Amino acid sequence: MVMSGSVVAYLVLLGLVMVERLVELVLSTRNARWAMAQGGREVGQAHYRVMTVFHTAFLLACAGEVLVFQRTFPGGVGWLSLAGAVAAQLLRYWAISTLGPRWNTRIIFVPGAEPVTSGPYRLVRHPNYVAVIMEMVFLPLIHGGYLTALLFSLGNAALLLVRIRAEEEALGVEYQRAFADRPRFLPGGSREGP
Structure with missing residues (x-):
């Protein structure tokens, strides 16, 4: 099978995203050790395993759909989507840098720690999840890869229903108070949702 230049470039991009995820896992492991040393407690271990498999499958599906169905680069939609994917990464790293050692791929909360309300958390409760939603699309x-975008966005919505409830419950009353006036996902949006 001969691959076009755009397919090769897309696969390289996906490879870079995979490397990025591995770096994030290293950072997450380091931050988890820090949180546990501060008396942190982890919740949501069962759905974390599902989430890990889901996100790995997502990246494989992105490549698979393009290769199996021989998807071509969609021109303007492709360029707009690339801009959206870059914006998602910028938002993700804004959230990560704002949380510092408190950022994690797991739900680990440190009892007594003040909620972080700066950076993108000034605007919404879950900017990192906004970045994930954007990336799935x-x-x-x-x-x-419109099938992957559709199917994994639906799956991600179901996963976020479970994860956000577990996270917000674990973060407790101080978190609820600090974020009572902030929407979950979109500035000016609903304060409810998944």
């Missing part, structure tokens, strides 16, 4: 659409 835009990353596959860069190269015409």
Whole structure:
């Protein structure tokens, strides 16, 4: 099978995203050790395993759809999706840098720690999840993977229903008070949702 230049470029991009995820896991492991040393407690271990498999499957599906169905680069939609995927990464790293050692891929809360309300958390409760939602839509659409975008966005919504409830419950009353006036996902949006 001969691959076009755009397919090769897309696969390289997906490879870079995979490397990025591995770096994030290293950072998350380091931050988990820090949190546990501060008396942190972890919740949501069962859904974390599902989430890990889901996100790995997502990246494989992005490549698979393009290769199996021979998707072509969709022109303007592809370029807009690339811009959206880059914006998602910028938002993700704004959230990560704002949380510092408190950022984690797991739900680990440190009892007595003040909620972080600066950076993107001034605007919404869950900017990192906004970045994930954006990525589920835009990353596959860069190269015409509309089935992956649709199916994994639906799956991610179901996963976020479980994860956000577990996280907000674990963070407790101080978190609820600090974020009572902030929407979950969109500035000016609903304070309810998944």
